[in-house]
Amino acid sequence: MTRRKREIPLLEEIRPDQFYRTTLSPAIFGIGWQATRNKVKARELPIPFGDPSGWTGRQILEHRAKMQVLAEQKAVTDAARPKQAQPDGFKNKPRPPVSAPKVKKLKLRTAARGAASA
Numbered sequence: 001m002t003r004r005k006r007e008i009p010l011l012e013e014i015r016p017d018q019f020y021r022t023t024l025s026p027a028i029f030g031i032g033w034q035a036t037r038n039k040v041k042a043r044e045l046p047i048p049f050g051d052p053s054g055w056t057g058r059q060i061l062e063h064r065a066k067m068q069v070l071a072e073q074k075a076v077t078d079a080a081r082p083k084q085a086q087p088d089g090f091k092n093k094p095r096p097p098v099s100a101p102k103v104k105k106l107k108l109r110t111a112a113r114g115a116a117s118a
Helices: 022-029 033-041 057-080 113-117
Strands: 019-021 054-056
Touching: 019 022, 019 057, 022 033, 022 054, 054 057
Parallel strands: none
Antiparallel strands: 019 054
């Protein structure tokens, strides 16, 4: 039996001098528990410390600032990049003209079961 998923609202204000436990990671970073653990292992999130492990507000704010800078850089490079040509297979090809009107197909029915045995 699986646990019911708890709804954790996102935190509004992060105070630099406060300690935030890792159990609040979905509210802090907006991702799930396992994704948070994977990102910590991949060094994409700050490494939590302490006996009840967690982060300081300053670490979280620094991480958010770094992610904001990366997002702005990505937006600038995406805007400067020229659009790629669409592959020929995806382009709309003109359809050949229809020479004859469509004919409605009739579904053939098998003989009734009672008539087959008689």
